[in-house]
Amino acid sequence: MSSEFDMTSTSTDEADDTLADVETVVDETSHDMADIVADEIEDRLEALESGRPALDKLHQDQRELLTEWERDGYESRQDLLVALLRVAWLSLGRVHPNWCVRVARDNVLISCLVTSENRCRYREDPVDLDSARRHRRRLAKKYLRPACRAGYREMRADATEYVQEDNRVNLDDVSMFAMRPVLEWLMQKQELALSQFLGGFGSEDALDRWLHRFDDLTLGQAHRVEADLDWRIELERTAKNVLLEDSGRRPEERRREDMAARYVVPALSLAPSLALEHAQELREESDENRLREFDMT
Secondary structure, three states: OHHHHHHHHHHHHHHHHHHHHHHHHHHHHHHHHHHHHHHHHHHHHHHOOOOOHHHHHHHHHHHHHHHHHHHHOEOOHHHHHHHHHHHHHHOOOOOOHHHHHHHHHOHHHHHHHEOOHHHHHOOOOOOOHHHHHHHHHHHHHHHHHHHHHHHHHHHHOOOOOOOOHHHOOOHHHOOOHHHOHHHHHHHHHHHHHHHHHHHOOOOHHHHHHHHHHHHHHOOOOHHHOOOOHHHHHHHOHHHHHHHOOOOOOHHHHHHHHHHHHHHHHHHHOOHHHHHHHHOOOOOOOOHHHHHHHOOOO
16 A cells, blocks of 8 residues: 555656646746737837827837936936936926936936946946946936926927828938927037037137027026026136146046036026927928939839
8 A cells, every 4th residue: 555655646746747837838828928919019009100290209209218218328427418408308398407417416326327337437336237227217217207298298289180191290201309390400509519518618719609609509598507607617717727628638527527517408408398389390201202203204
């Protein structure tokens, strides 16, 4: 009987193991199928457009920004400053200027957002990369996503809807920001001006021209951040010397980054919401349609 009992026990154990293996395979297959279905649904959702291409384009650009922020981080603080200006545009000015100042000047936050070896420039003991990624995600959830949603709602009220199938706009043909030429023009000018400021100026005349242009770039809103920026730079001799130094030395670069974080990016970020008030939507002709105009066959 003892022998029989042992054999039965062994058979039962083998059956249990086999059943467990089958259940594992079923579970894994179920998970795989669920992932496939989820991916298919995601692809179908991405393919569906609202018929408001300006809104769809904004939403698409917002997603790309959030993905870059959360997953990748940035190569340097200069890249971070450019990204903060981009946040202001993609939220249509719904991020507070003081938030931009804090993010770009806090060494702990910088070590979370700058993910290259450059992060050691701002903190000797930077936040480890796994923790940094979690903090970037938290920042996105608390600040960036709400700001992007607010910008989306603002755009939604003024986005043209293309109902007819033959009148639809392909997102791949949309190159301008939110299909508004004036916004695209101003955004590009701001990005170039920020890059110029971070690189320094070859002469005092070049600096003066930039300061004069700053009123145009901020739509006259620079005073809300610093009403006397010209005079402040004039009085602070070290600040003026730093801006006129374009040799690429790290101390001067860092000081220009500080000034850009404190004055330039916050002032520039005030312009998008004002520019939107009078910006008109313009449909772009696709390359295919342009070529069709010259098709003589």
